[in-house]
Amino acid sequence: MANVAVVYYSSTGNVYELARAVVDGAESAGAEVRFRRARELAPEEAIQSNEAWAKHVEETKDVPVAQSEDLEWADAFAFGTPTRYGNVSAQLKQFIDAQGGLWAQGLLADKAASVFTSASTPHGGQEGTLLSMYAIFAHWGSIIVPTGYTSDEINAIGNPYGVSSTDGGVTGNGGPSKEELAAARYLGQRLAQKAALLAA
Incomplete structure (x- = not known):
């Protein structure tokens, strides 16, 4: 059994929904999971200027905020973020940037890692965002676990780098499709399985 930390940032809820699906997939593979949000x-x-954003902040106020100890505890981590100009959101990046202490001690190395993202348009920078997070994992010495074209769920959404979702509107009211959520569950399952192999 592996310990998996699912750490995400979501403003209007799309990445939150993907993150919940990743948790479900990891748990289905026998993992113990910590579900955490970036501050x-x-x-x-x-x-408050965006009704969907304000609503989501209120609805998820009880989700624990991610801490360094969550990554130290984990055998694997999945990071989720909305796409921000083809890159990671400031909120998740701030959490990542604060992990220098763990990195310096080698406590992030040799852990399985994967990623997921969402944008409002089909070519809104999803692949750039996923790949930018893999560069972080390379610096950490983590074991990058891409989804690859390894399942029907991934073939259905067409992204081998990780799971990506297209919301279809800047208000964030569309949400991930059932195919995207199925891919996110597969990502969680695959990550947990690879983490268990590494931990053994």
Whole structure:
């Protein structure tokens, strides 16, 4: 059995839904999972200016905020973020940037790692975002676990780098499709299985 940390940032809920599906997949493979969100950094006026954002912040206020100890505990981690100009959101990146202490001690090395993302348009930078997170894992010495074209679920959404979702609207009201959620569950399952092999 592996310990898996699923750490995400979501403003309007799309990445949150993907993250929940990743958790389900990892648990189905026998993993113990910590579900954590990155700390919100946006000013309150920005959040309140978007009804979907404000609603999601209120609905997920009880999700624990990610801490360094969650990554130290984990045998594997899956990071999820909305695409921000083809890159990682500031909120998740701030959490990642704060892990220098663990990195310096080698405590992030040899752990399985994978990623998932969402954007409002089909070519909104999803692949760039996923690949940018893999560069972080390379610096950490983590074992990158891409989805690859290894299942029908991934073939259905067509992204070998990780799981990506297209919301279909900047308001964030569309949400991931059933195919994207199935791919996210597969990602969690695959990550947990590879982590268990590494931990053994």
